[in-house]
Structure formats: structure tokens, C-alpha cells
Amino acid sequence: MKLSKLSIFALSTLCMLLFTNCSEDDDPSSGDMSVSVNYPDNYAEELAQNVTVKVINTLNGKETTGQTTAEGIALFTGITPGTYTVSASVSLTGAEAEALTGIAQEVQLSGVESNVSLMAGGEIMVDLDLDGSPLGSLVFKEVYYTGSKTPAEGNYFSDQFIEIYNNSTEVIYLDNLYIADIYGVSGLINSSNVPTEFQDDQDNVYANSVWKIPGSGTDYPLEPGNSIVIAQDGVNHQLDELNPNSPVDLSNADWETFNVRDDNRDADAPEVPNLERMYFTGGFDWLVTVFGPGLVIFRTDDFDSLEQVPYPVPEYADFLDPRIKIPNELIIDAFEALKDGNSGSFKRVPVALDAGFVYADGTYTAQSFRRKALTTIEGRVVLKDSNNSTDDFEKLDTPTPKSLD
Numbered sequence: 001m002k003l004s005k006l007s008i009f010a011l012s013t014l015c016m017l018l019f020t021n022c023s024e025d026d027d028p029s030s031g032d033m034s035v036s037v038n039y040p041d042n043y044a045e046e047l048a049q050n051v052t053v054k055v056i057n058t059l060n061g062k063e064t065t066g067q068t069t070a071e072g073i074a075l076f077t078g079i080t081p082g083t084y085t086v087s088a089s090v091s092l093t094g095a096e097a098e099a100l101t102g103i104a105q106e107v108q109l110s111g112v113e114s115n116v117s118l119m120a121g122g123e124i125m126v127d128l129d130l131d132g133s134p135l136g137s138l139v140f141k142e143v144y145y146t147g148s149k150t151p152a153e154g155n156y157f158s159d160q161f162i163e164i165y166n167n168s169t170e171v172i173y174l175d176n177l178y179i180a181d182i183y184g185v186s187g188l189i190n191s192s193n194v195p196t197e198f199q200d201d202q203d204n205v206y207a208n209s210v211w212k213i214p215g216s217g218t219d220y221p222l223e224p225g226n227s228i229v230i231a232q233d234g235v236n237h238q239l240d241e242l243n244p245n246s247p248v249d250l251s252n253a254d255w256e257t258f259n260v261r262d263d264n265r266d267a268d269a270p271e272v273p274n275l276e277r278m279y280f281t282g283g284f285d286w287l288v289t290v291f292g293p294g295l296v297i298f299r300t301d302d303f304d305s306l307e308q309v310p311y312p313v314p315e316y317a318d319f320l321d322p323r324i325k326i327p328n329e330l331i332i333d334a335f336e337a338l339k340d341g342n343s344g345s346f347k348r349v350p351v352a353l354d355a356g357f358v359y360a361d362g363t364y365t366a367q368s369f370r371r372k373a374l375t376t377i378e379g380r381v382v383l384k385d386s387n388n389s390t391d392d393f394e395k396l397d398t399p400t401p402k403s404l405d
């Protein structure tokens with residue numbers, strides 16, 4: 001719980017009274033400093049207690065330390081006038097971080113305020129804002145891959161989308177974020193199907209196609225608790241000439257995959273920006289398998305240096321394109337869907353990245369998979385991320401782009 005403005009005011013008044021009393025007893029040539037330590041924005045609490053605060057006199061290097069109280073304040077009374085550097089740092093355990101942010105991950109927080117001047121007989125209040133590395137990360141929030149049936153019982157698969165969510169405590173820039181689908185069949189679709197030939201390598205994933213969000217580094221900020229939708233085609237799929245039975249209008253998608261081709265088989269929706277196509281082994285568009293794809297998001301500073309591995313079936317290796325080998329360390333999040341509950345042996349994503357998988361009732365069912373909500377901190381919904389698609393995702397009968405309801 002945050003302290004109300006009123007109790008902060010009462011507290012400040014109390015501190016001033018304290019100071020007045022102290023000043024009467026103490027050497028008038030000294031001063032008092034009160035340091036109020038605050039957790040980063042987006043944390044469940046504002047006032048940070050039991051934090052060690054250090055004040056260092058910049059002239060003589062003399063260092064004094066104190067601890068913040070339950071009100072998040074450390075008091076330093078009777079200190080020498082001068083210029084000070086005030087700093088604080090605290091390590092939160094996974095459990096402490098979880099209570100404050102919803103994300104169980106150790107973090108080191110620190111804050112510093114330089115050139116704090118204290119006059120003789122003066123009283124000064126310093127506000128110190130703690131900062132640390134973001135907790136949590138980008139995650140797949142929803143994947144709609146099954147497609148839908150047309151009124152004439154035809155198969156419609158252009159309405160697929162992927163939604164990526166900022167499940168962290170800080171703004172994340174999406175510039176240069178890579179999205180890829182993973183090589184391998186989703187199960188026994190034909191009796192000859194075998195699990196991916198790469199399955200023995202649990203340290204890498206092997207991508208069919210790779211797309212990238214463009215940008216120069218800070219063009220595409222994503223606020224905590226917000227998401228982007230990447231459409232196969234950024235159009236209203238419910239139009240009569242497309243599929244009135246489609247569950248989605250993706251004309252307001254944030255991005256689409258436009259696959260430039262000489263025959264113009266993929267249309268470029270002018271209102272929806274295009275991802276950059278980095279590597280492509282698909283057909284007309286970035287259609288991921290309607291039987292259940294493996295997907296990853298990742299970052300790399302040097303995409304061209306990623307190894308291109310020959311197509312793993314020797315008799316096809318001469319005429320099918322190589323696949324892109326992506327080390328697990330580069331992967332930010334993974335999602336795996338397979339054909340059905342008996343398809344576990346066809347897993348493509350290494351267990352360390354995703355220990356489970358989801359499956360739909362069938363193809364073209366319009367079913368979608370959405371990550372479950374874990375908790376809400378300061379209005380920010382924290383999604384469940386245990387690196388296990390079985391546990392983390394729920395099957396929906398209709399997709400919910402940009403929504404958790």
C-alpha cells in the first residue's frame with residue numbers, strides 16, 4: 001500500500017519537528033539531512049524501507065550510513081555542512097521482487113543524488129529514486145494460428161496474428177526485435193512425419209523464416225503492460241470478399257508481414273507498417289503452420305553472423321533453403337503449439353526455453369492461445385511466464401487481440 005499524501009505530509013511535519021528539537025541540542029554549525037528513498041515507478045510500493053543510505057562529504061570523503069525506516073526515510077542529524085553525494089542501494093530477492101512487481105526475479109536497485117548542499121544549521125530533504133534493470137521481459141501474449149472456416153466451409157488462414165506484450169517493469173524498445181518460426185512438423189499429420197531432425201540439439205532453435213521490427217534503437221517504445229499485434233495481413237478479415245466468418249479485424253494491427261513477390265501474391269496494407277523480412281523460406285506470405293507453430297522472439301547484434309544450416313533431410317538439402325540456427329541465449333521468449341495432445345514427441349523448441357506445448361481442437365477452429373494473467377500491480381497486468389506453454393497459455397474459442405478479457 002502506498003502512503004496517502006496526507007500521511008506523507010504528517011510524516012514530513014514530524015521530521016521537521018524532530019529536526020527542530022535536534023538542532024536546539026546540537027552544534028548550530030552542523031545540519032540535518034533526511035533522505036526519502038522511493039522504489040521505481042510501477043512497483044507496488046513507493047517508499048523503500050530497510051535500504052542502506054550512504055552520505056559522503058565530497059570535501060573530506062567522510063562517509064555516514066543509515067537505514068530507511070518503514071516510512072522509507074533515513075535521517076542524518078548533526079552532520080558537517082558541505083556538499084554531499086547521497087546514494088542508496090538494495091538487493092531484492094526473487095520473493096521480495098515478486099511482491100513488489102509481480103515478477104520473481106532478483107534485482108539490484110540503486111539511486112544517487114550528487115551535489116547535495118547542506119548549510120550550517122540547515123535541514124534538507126533529499127528524494128532518492130531507486131532504479132534497476134527491468135524485471136520481466138517481452139513475451140508472447142497471444143498466438144492465433146488456427147485460422148477460420150469461410151461460410152462455404154473453405155479454409156481461411158490469412159487472419160493469423162501474433163501479439164507481443166511488455167511483461168516488464170520498464171519501457172522496452174522494440175527496435176530490432178526479431179520474430180521467427182521454428183522448423184519441424186507439428187505432429188503426425190501424414191504417417192511419414194517424423195520429429196524435427198534438429199531435436200537432439202537442445203542448445204539452439206532452427207528458424208524457417210525471420211522477420212524484424214525496424215528502427216534505429218528508440219523508435220518503437222512499448223510501455224509496461226502494453227502490446228503489439230503482428231498480423232499476417234493487416235486488414236479487416238471480416239469483409240465479405242475475405243471471410244465474414246473470420247474472428248478478427250486486423251486493420252488496426254501494429255505491424256504486418258508483407259512478403260514482397262514479383263507476382264504480388266501478398267498485398268501491402270498501406271495503413272499497417274511492414275516488418276522487415278530478414279530470411280524467408282515460406283510461400284506467398286508468412287503463414288505459420290495451422291497445425292501449431294513453434295515461435296521465438298530474439299535479439300542479435302549481428303543477424304548475418306547466425307549460422308545457416310543445410311536443410312536437415314539429405315535428399316532435399318540441395319533444393320530446399322538452409323535454416324537459421326539461433327542459440328538459446330539470444331531467445332527472449334518462445335511459444336510452442338503442436339497438432340494434438342499426443343504430439344509431444346514432435347517438440348521443436350528446446351525444453352529449457354519452453355517445457356510444454358499447447359494444441360487446438362483442430363485446424364481452422366478459430367481457436368487462439370492467450371497467456372494467463374498472474375496478478376495486477378499498480379494497474380499493470382503481469383502475465384504468467386514460467387517458460388512452459390502448457391501452463392502459461394489458455395485456449396480461447398475466439399482470439400482477443402489487444403485484450404485480456
Ligand SMILES: [Ca+2]
Nearest residue numbers: 232233257258
Ligand atoms: Ca502479409
Ligand SMILES: [Ca+2]
Nearest residue numbers: 268269272273
Ligand atoms: Ca503494410
